[in-house]
Amino acid sequence: MSLEPRAGQTPSILKKSTWIDFGIRLTAVILALVFTSLILVIAKAQPLEAYKSILQGAFGTTIKFTSVIASWVPLVIATSGLLFTFTAGLWNIGMEGQIVMGAVFTVGAFRIFDETGLDPSLVIFLAFLAGAAGGIFWALLPGLMKIYGGVNEIFGGLGLNFVAKTAAIWLIFGPWKRPGVASGSGTEWIDIPFRLPYIPGTNLSLTILIIAIIVAVFTAIMLKGTHFGLRLKAIGKNDKAAYILGIPTTRYFLLAFGLCGLFAGIAGAILVTSKQYSLIPDAGFGYGFLGLLVAMLVNYHPIWSAVIAFFFAALSIGNTELQYMGLNSYFAGVLQGFLVLFVVLVDGVRKRLVTKL
Amino acid sequence: MDVATLTTLAGIVEYAVPVLFASIGENFTEKAGLINLSVNGTIILSAMSGFVVAMTVDSIFLGFLVGAVVGAIVAAIVAFSSITLKQSQVAIGFVLALLCRDLAYFLGAPYTNKPGLFLSKVPIPVLADIPFIGPVFFNHSLVVYASYLFIIIAYVFMFKTRSGLMLQGIGERPSAAFARGANVKALRYFYTILGGLLIGLAGPMYSLAVKIGWAGQLSGLDGIGWIALAITIFGGWNPLRVAFGAYLFGGLQQLGITLQSTTNIPIQILQAAPFPLMIFTLLLVNVGRAEWVDRELAAMPEKPRIVLSKILRALRTSPPASLGVPFENE
Numbered sequence: 181m182s183l184e185p186r187a188g189q190t191p192s193i194l195k196k197s198t199w200i201d202f203g204i205r206l207t208a209v210i211l212a213l214v215f216t217s218l219i220l221v222i223a224k225a226q227p228l229e230a231y232k233s234i235l236q237g238a239f240g241t242t243i244k245f246t247s248v249i250a251s252w253v254p255l256v257i258a259t260s261g262l263l264f265t266f267t268a269g270l271w272n273i274g275m276e277g278q279i280v281m282g283a284v285f286t287v288g289a290f291r292i293f294d295e296t297g298l299d300p301s302l303v304i305f306l307a308f309l310a311g312a313a314g315g316i317f318w319a320l321l322p323g324l325m326k327i328y329g330g331v332n333e334i335f336g337g338l339g340l341n342f343v344a345k346t347a348a349i350w351l352i353f354g355p356w357k358r359p360g361v362a363s364g365s366g367t368e369w370i371d372i373p374f375r376l377p378y379i380p381g382t383n384l385s386l387t388i389l390i391i392a393i394i395v396a397v398f399t400a401i402m403l404k405g406t407h408f409g410l411r412l413k414a415i416g417k418n419d420k421a422a423y424i425l426g427i428p429t430t431r432y433f434l435l436a437f438g439l440c441g442l443f444a445g446i447a448g449a450i451l452v453t454s455k456q457y458s459l460i461p462d463a464g465f466g467y468g469f470l471g472l473l474v475a476m477l478v479n480y481h482p483i484w485s486a487v488i489a490f491f492f493a494a495l496s497i498g499n500t501e502l503q504y505m506g507l508n509s510y511f512a513g514v515l516q517g518f519l520v521l522f523v524v525l526v527d528g529v530r531k532r533l534v535t536k537l
Numbered sequence: 538m539d540v541a542t543l544t545t546l547a548g549i550v551e552y553a554v555p556v557l558f559a560s561i562g563e564n565f566t567e568k569a570g571l572i573n574l575s576v577n578g579t580i581i582l583s584a585m586s587g588f589v590v591a592m593t594v595d596s597i598f599l600g601f602l603v604g605a606v607v608g609a610i611v612a613a614i615v616a617f618s619s620i621t622l623k624q625s626q627v628a629i630g631f632v633l634a635l636l637c638r639d640l641a642y643f644l645g646a647p648y649t650n651k652p653g654l655f656l657s658k659v660p661i662p663v664l665a666d667i668p669f670i671g672p673v674f675f676n677h678s679l680v681v682y683a684s685y686l687f688i689i690i691a692y693v694f695m696f697k698t699r700s701g702l703m704l705q706g707i708g709e710r711p712s713a714a715f716a717r718g719a720n721v722k723a724l725r726y727f728y729t730i731l732g733g734l735l736i737g738l739a740g741p742m743y744s745l746a747v748k749i750g751w752a753g754q755l756s757g758l759d760g761i762g763w764i765a766l767a768i769t770i771f772g773g774w775n776p777l778r779v780a781f782g783a784y785l786f787g788g789l790q791q792l793g794i795t796l797q798s799t800t801n802i803p804i805q806i807l808q809a810a811p812f813p814l815m816i817f818t819l820l821l822v823n824v825g826r827a828e829w830v831d832r833e834l835a836a837m838p839e840k841p842r843i844v845l846s847k848i849l850r851a852l853r854t855s856p857p858a859s860l861g862v863p864f865e866n867e
Contacts, residue, residue: 223644271627330823331816334574334627335770338763339819342812353803469635476628510643517636521614524629528622 201530208526212518219514225505237501238494246382250454252493253392254279254447258471259478259485260399261443266475267403268436269416270326274337276468277344278318278441282448283456283463284348285314290370290452291356300373307374308449315445316438318344323437327430341468349461356459366460376454385454395443400482412436444468470496473520492516545791546673551747553780553787554684555580555739559765560772560779561691562735566612568695568774569728570708570859573615574630576736577762578637583607583740584758585645588751591741592653600654601741608737609730611637616729620722623863634762642754649753656680656746680746691776704728708857711864721864739765760812767815771822773854786811825849 217227239245258275265272272278289310293303322336349364356367376385403409414422415429423429447467452459474492478484492512499512559576566573573579583604591600611633618629656678664675674685695701703724706714711721743758744751764786772779793807824830830849834842 219640219644223646271631273631325816325820328827328829329820330826331819335763335767335819336816339767339812339816342760342809343816346806346809346812349803349809350806353806472631473635476632508643508646510639510646513635513639514643517632517639520632521629521636524624524632525614525618525622528618528624532622 204526204530205523208522209519211522211526212515215518215522216515220511223507225502225507230502230505230507230511233501233505234495234498236498238498242381243383244497246379246384248490248494248497249389250384251497252490253388254450254465254467255470255474255493256392256486256489257395257443257447257450258467259474259489260395260482261440261447262471262475263399263403263478263482263485264412264436264439266479267409267412267416268433269419270433270436271334272319272322272337272437272440273334273472274319274322274340274468275440275444275471276464276466277337277341278315278444279448279451279464279468280341280344280348281318282311282315282445283452283459284344284351284448285317285445286311286449286452287356287367287370287459288314290374294371304374304376304453307453308446311449311452312442312445315443315448316441319437319441319444320434323434327433345461345463348459348463352459352461364461366456366458369457370452374453375457378454388450388454391446391450395446396482396486399485403482408435470516473516476520477523543669543672545795547676548791548794549784549787550674551677551681551787552790553783554681555742555747556761556765556768556786557684557780557783558687558742559736559739559762560768560783561687561776562608562732562739563766563769564691564732564772564774564776564779565695565704565735566729566732567769567860568704568708568857569725569732570711570857570862570864571616571619571725571729572626572630572861573612573729573732573736574627574766575611575615575633575637575762576765577760578634578641579608579611579733579736580740580743580762580765581756581758582611582637582641583737584744584756585641585648585740585751587741588653588744589645589648591745592648592651595654597654597656597745600745601738604739604741605734605737607740608733608735610733612730612733612736613726615733616726619863620725620729626861638759645751645753648751650750653750654745655749678746680742688776688780695776705857707864708859711859711862715864725864736762736765760809764811764815767819770854770856771815771818773822774857778854789814821852822854825853826855 220227220230237244238248258279262272262275286307289307290303293306296303298306318340321340322331322333325331325336326333352364352367357363358368376387378384379386403412411422411427412432412435414425415427415432419429448463451463451465451467455465456463470492471489474485474488477488495512495515499509502509502511559580563573563576586607587600587604590603591597614633615626615629618624619626658676658678660671661675661682665671667675675682693701695704703714703719706717707719707721707724707728715721740758744756748757750756768779768782768786771782789811793810796802797807825846834846837845
C-alpha cells in the first residue's frame with residue numbers, strides 16, 4: 181500500500197514566491213478565516229471580537245508574548261525533526277509519543293541523579309541526554325517495524341503514541357506516584373535547582389531559546405546544504421530509484437527517524453525542565469501533532485517553519501483568552517486545521533490549473 | 538451460565554457495533570482504492586452532532602441521519618482532494634482527523650453532559666428467550682440487530698454481486714476496469730462517500746446507543762477511529778474478517794470494564810490496552826511479506842518451515858493493489 185507522500189503530491193504553500201502563488205496562498209488563508217468565522221457565529225460569538233482577544237492573549241503583555249516564544253520553542257524543534265522524516269517521504273505520526281518518551285526519560289534521569297549531589301547543571305545536561313535517548317528509542321521502533329515488519333509507519337506510530345501515553349500514566353499512578361496518593365495531575369515536581377530559570381519578568385528560559393535556534397539552523401543546513409539532505413530528498417522522491425543509484429535507503433530511513441526522535445526527545449526534556457517540572461499524562465502537549473501540521477505547510481523549507489510555527493504558537497497561546505467569552509481552547513485547533521485544509525485544497529486547484537494551461 | 542458472564546458477552550456484541558460499521562465503511566472506501574484517514578475525527582464529530590441534533594429536535598432518527606451526513610461530507614472532501622485534485626490522501630485525511638475532532642470539542646462544549654435521547658433495548662420476541670443466545674444476541678437496541686444484517690449484506694455485496702466485482706476491479710486494476718467501461722473516478726467518489734456515511738453512522742451509534750451521551754473530550758471516543766483503520770487492515774479487506782476484528786476489539790473493551798471493577802488498575806491503562814495489541818496484530822499480518830522472513834524460513838529444517846509458512850500465509854493479508862494510487866483516465 182503506498183501511503184508514503186511523494187514529493188509531487190505533498191502540499192507546499194511556499195514553493196516559489198511569485199505574486200500569483202502568493203495570491204493563491206492568500207486565498208487559502210482567507211477561506212480558512214471565513215470558515216472559522218462561520219464556526220464562531222455558530223458558537224454564538226462575535227468573530228472580530230474573538231480574533232481581537234486572541235491577539236490580546238498572544239501579544240498583550242511581555243509575559244504573554246514570551247509565553248508565545250516559549251511555546252514556539254518545542255514546536256519549531258518538533259517541526260525540524262519532522263522535516264527530516266518528511267524529506268525522506270515518511271509520515272512520522274508517532275512524533276507525539278516520541279516527545280512523551282523524551283519527557284519520561286528526562287524525569288527518570290532526574291529521579292536517578294536527584295540525590296547524588298552532582299552539580300545541578302550537569303544533572304540537567306544528563307537529563308537532556310536521557311530525554312534525547314528516549315526520543316530516539318521510540319522513533320526507531322516505527323522505523324524498524326516498517327523496514328523489518330512491513331508495518332506502515334503511520335499505524336506503527338499511532339499505536340506507539342498511545343503506548344507511550346499509557347507508559348506515562350502507569351508511571352504516574354504506579355512506580356513514580358507522589359508520596360501519599362497517586363494523582364492524574366502528575367509526578368512530584370523536580371527540585372528548583374533543576375528547573376531552567378526564566379529571564380526576569382518573562383515566561384521564557386534563554387537556554388531553550390538558544391537550543392531551538394541551534395536546532396532550526398542545524399536542520400536548515402543539513403537539509404539544504406549537505407549531501408545527506410540531497411540523498412534524503414532523493415529517497416523521498418523515489419526510494420527504489422535512490423536505492424538502485426546506490427543510496428543505502430534502509431540506513432537513511434533509520435537516520436531520518438533517529439534525528440526526528442532526537443529532536444522529539446529534546447522537546448520532551450524542554451517541556452519537563454522549563455514548563456511542567458514533572459511527568460503528566462499528556463506530556464507531549466500536542467506539539468507532535470501540531471508539528472506535523474506545520475511541517476505539512478512548509479514542506480521542504482526549514483526557514484519558513486520558524487515563521488509558521490510562531491504563528492501557530494501565537495494562536496495556541498492567544499486562544500486561551502477566549503475562555504472569557506465562554507469558549508474553550510479547541511478553537512486554535514479549528515483555525516489551524518482549516519488553514520492546512522484549505523492550503524492543501526487550494527494548492528491542488530493551483531496545480532490543476534497549471535496542468536490545464 | 539451466570540448473569541455476569543451473559544452481560545459481559547452481550548456487552549461485547551454491543552460495543553463492537555460502531556467499530557464494525559466504521560471498519561466496514563473504511564473497507565468499502567479502501568476496496569475502491571482510496572484511504573480515508575479521517576475516521577477518528579469523523580466519528581467524534583458525528584457523535585457530537587448526532588447527539589445534539591437528536592436532543593434539539595427530539596428525533597433519534599434525525600440524529601443518526603445527521604451523523605451519516607457529516608461522515609459523507611468529510612469523505613467527499615477526501616474524495617475531491619484525492620481524486621480530482623490529486624493531493625496526498627494521507628495529508629488531507631490526517632488534517633481532517635484533527636480538524637473534525639477539535640471542531641466537535643469546540644462546538645459541542647455547550648452540550649457537554651446534557652441529558653439527551655437514546656435508543657432503548659428492544660428484545661426480539663421468542664429469540665430473546667432462547668437460553669444463552671437470547672440474552673447475548675437478541676436483547677439489544679436496534680443498531681445491534683442492524684449490524685448483523687449489515688455484515689452479511691456487506692460481504693455478499695462485495696464478493697457475490699456484479700457491482701461488488703466492479704468495486705474490486707477499480708481498487709485492484711483500475712485501468713482494466715476503465716477499459717471495460719467503468720467510470721473509475723465516479724465510482725471511487727461513490728464508494729468513498731458511502732464509506733464515509735457508514736463511518737459517520739458510528740458516531741451516533743456511540744452517543745445515542747452504546748456509550749450514551751456527549752462528554753466532550755471525556756467521551757472516550759478519541760482513538761477508536763485509529764483502531765477502526767487498523768481493524769480494516771487486520772481484517773484483510775474482507776467484511777467477515779473485519780467484523781471478527783471488531784468483536785475482538787469489543788471484547789478487549791469489555792475486559793477493561795470488567796477488570797476495572799475487580800482490580801485497581803487505572804482506567805486509562807485499560808483504555809489503552811488495545812493499542813499495543815493493534816501494533817502486534819499488524820506485525821503479524823504484515824511480517825509474512827518481509828524479505829528477511831523468507832531468508833530465515835529458507836534456512837530452516839523442512840518440518841517447522843512448512844508449518845511456519847502456513848501460519849504466516851494464513852495470517853497475511855494483502856491490500857487492494859491500487860490502494861492509495863491516483864487514477865488517470867488517459
